[in-house]
Amino acid sequence: MDTLWAPWRMVYIDRVNEDSAEASCVFCRAAAPGGADSDLVVHRVGRVVSLLNRFPYNPGHLLVAPVSHGGDLGALDPGEFQEVAGELQLATRVLKSELGCDGFNGGWNQDRIAGAGIASHLHFHLVPRWSGDTNFMPVLADVKVIPEHLEATRAKLLAAFSRQPPG
Ligand SMILES: [Zn+2]
Numbered sequence: 306m307d308t309l310w311a312p313w314r315m316v317y318i319d320r321v322n323e324d325s326a327e328a329s330c331v332f333c334r335a336a337a338p339g340g341a342d343s344d345l346v347v348h349r350v351g352r353v354v355s356l357l358n359r360f361p362y363n364p365g366h367l368l369v370a371p372v373s374h375g376g377d378l379g380a381l382d383p384g385e386f387q388e389v390a391g392e393l394q395l396a397t398r399v400l401k402s403e404l405g406c407d408g409f410n411g412g413w414n415q416d417r418i419a420g421a422g423i424a425s426h427l428h429f430h431l432v433p434r435w436s437g438d439t440n441f442m443p444v445l446a447d448v449k450v451i452p453e454h455l456e457a458t459r460a461k462l463l464a465a466f467s468r469q470p471p472g
Pocket residue numbers: 327330331332333334373374375425426
């Protein structure tokens with residue numbers, strides 16, 4: 306079996322932002338409407354924000370985060386966690402219908418020792434998978450950046466999320 310999902314490699318990907326301050330946190334900025342990095346956001350609802358990973362493993366690689374700045378899943382408000390879980394469910398439905406993926410990898414890295422690059426702000430990775438997608442993945446998948454595809458994917462997902470009935 307080919308393995309695409311290698312969470313420890315997120316260290317490299319997340320290294321774009323080592324600063325733990327809220328003001329420079331990619332998730333806090335994305336959660337603020339019109340803020341920096343909001344160009345990656347595909348859905349904001351309640352206390353949750355979903356955005357595309359700028360350095361995706363696969364098209365549609367989503368990051369789902371609570372809006373509140375904090376890195377500990379155990380410390381997350383239970384209601385907020387429920388909202389995050391609901392968003393993960395919704396996101397799998399949207400990604401499946403819009404991108405036609407065959408499966409998913411998902412999870413989170415908590416704290417530096419586990420490979421979290423942005424350890425200060427909890428976020429879940431949701432990576433769409435297609436049959437045979439490891440066949441054409443470059444060895445250095447981390448640097449596979451295709452901005453046009455990111456924008457096209459974002460437009461598609463933005464529209465799809467906006468069509469979803471409110472939870
Ligand atoms: Zn933050």
